[in-house]
Structure formats: C-alpha cells, structure tokens
Amino acid sequence: DTRMTQSPSGLSASVGDSVTITCRAGHTINKYLNWYQHKPGEAPRLLIYAASNLQSGVPSRFSGSGSGTNFTLTISSLQPEDSATYYCQQSFSGYTFGQGTKLEIK
Amino acid sequence: QVQLVQSGAEVKKPGASVRVSCKASGYSFTSYYMHWVRQAPGQGLQWMGEINPISGGTSYAQSLQGRVAITRDTSASTVYMELTNLISEDTAVYFCARVHLGTSPFDYWGQGTLITVSS
Numbered sequence: 001d002t003r004m005t006q007s008p009s010g011l012s013a014s015v016g017d018s019v020t021i022t023c024r025a026g027h028t029i030n031k032y033l034n035w036y037q038h039k040p041g042e043a044p045r046l047l048i049y050a051a052s053n054l055q056s057g058v059p060s061r062f063s064g065s066g067s068g069t070n071f072t073l074t075i076s077s078l079q080p081e082d083s084a085t086y087y088c089q090q091s092f093s094g095y096t097f098g099q100g101t102k103l104e105i106k
Numbered sequence: 107q108v109q110l111v112q113s114g115a116e117v118k119k120p121g122a123s124v125r126v127s128c129k130a131s132g133y134s135f136t137s138y139y140m141h142w143v144r145q146a147p148g149q150g151l152q153w154m155g156e157i158n159p160i161s162g163g164t165s166y167a168q169s170l171q172g173r174v175a176i177t178r179d180t181s182a183s184t185v186y187m188e189l190t191n192l193i194s195e196d197t198a199v200y201f202c203a204r205v206h207l208g209t210s211p212f213d214y215w216g217q218g219t220l221i222t223v224s225s
Contacts (some may be wrong), residue, residue, distance in 0.1 A: 023119070034212075044201070089151075091209045097150055097152070
C-alpha cells in the first residue's frame with residue numbers, strides 16, 4: 001500500500017486567512033492525488049482531482065499543486081464554512097487516504 | 107441528478123454480519139465502479155474495497171480480506187457491502203462512492219450508514 005502522510009494534523013486560522021496543507025506519498029504517484037473536504041454528518045466532498053484540477057462547483061479559493069511525492073492544498077480567503085477535515089487520497093495504485101487535517105476557523 | 111442512497115443505521119452484536127446497500131440513480135450504473143469507505147469514531151477514512159459493475163469483479167483491502175464481500179444487482183442499480191464476524195472496531199460510518207476509471211477520484215458519495223457493533 002502507498003502510505004500518504006498529511007501535515008499538519010490540525011490547524012486554526014481566521015476568516016480571510018490563507019492556509020496550506022501538505023500531503024506526501026511514500027513513493028511517486030505522478031499526479032494521481034485528490035483532495036476531499038469532510039464535515040461531520042455529511043458525505044466527503046471532492047475538491048481537487050489529479051493534483052490541481054478544481055472539481056465542478058467548488059469555489060476557486062481552493063487550489064492544489066504538486067506531482068511525484070509532494071502535494072499541497074491551499075485555501076485562500078478562508079470562510080466560516082471551510083471548517084472541516086481535509087483528506088488527500090492517492091489513486092495511482094489502489095486507493096489510500098492521508099490521516100486528515102482538521103481545520104478550525106476562529 | 108446523480109444520487110447514491112444507502113440503507114439505514116443498524117446495531118449488531120459481535121460475531122454477527124451486516125449488509126449495507128447503496129442504490130444508484132441519475133447515471134449509467136455500469137459505467138462506474140463502486141467503492142466502499144468507512145470512518146470509525148475519531149478516525150480517518152479507510153478504503154475497504156471496490157466492484158466492477160459489469161463483471162462483478164472485486165478487490166478488497168488486505169486488512170478486511172475474508173470478512174468483506176461486495177456484490178451488485180445490475181437490474182436494481184444497487185451495490186451491497188457485507189461484513190461478517192463483526193467486532194467492536196467495525197463500529198463506523200460506511201460510505202459508498204463511485205469512480206469512473208481506475209485512477210479517477212470518488213466524485214459522488216452516499217450519505218453514509220452508521221453500523222454499531224455492541225453486545
């Protein structure tokens with residue numbers, strides 16, 4: 001299995017701030033990296049696919065970058081509704097999720 | 107519109123089995139693989155397995171091999187996930203999610219089904 005390591009595990013930021021979450025793969029996964037937002041009691045929501053492609057309907061303040069083993073999710077101009085846990089997922093060889101990053105909006 | 111509607115919450119005793127259904131609508135059922143993912147309390151997302159809706163071929167997480175089975179009924183556009191020999195650590199919310207191709211993301215998810223394993 002391809003191990004996915006996210007950092008940080010949790011962070012707190014204010015409305016209007018910008019935050020970056022990092023995801024590292026145990027070996028190269030090219031650009032087969034997806035990002036999801038998950039709120040309690042809801043289904044996870046696809047934000048970014050293939051490292052940098054914005055899913056339809058997702059606000060443009062969400063962006064992704066990276067390739068190989070290192071990837072980032074950036075959320076700019078944070079909004080209160082961005083409070084959630086964010087997961088990276090590799091789809092290069094099977095499917096593996098990172099351990100999640102819990103984002104709190106102050 | 108695409109919808110994946112799952113069956114309701116269940117409480118099971120240790121050693122029992124549970125079957126969760128996921129009914130798809132709004133798209134061609136046989137054009138998308140279906141996967142199952144679970145989230146135990148306070149934990150992250152864990153991939154469980156997948157099914158090819160055309161062939162019925164399956165692939166499972168190694169940690170669940172021998173206890174999980176995913177099947178489908180193409181006439182009902184429904185996928186089933188059965189987990190046997192339940193233990194307390196199987197208490198989780200279970201999600202189905204569809205995938206178009208082998209390396210594609212999970213673009214639509216079911217609403218989740220809470221399975222509680224308790225004596």
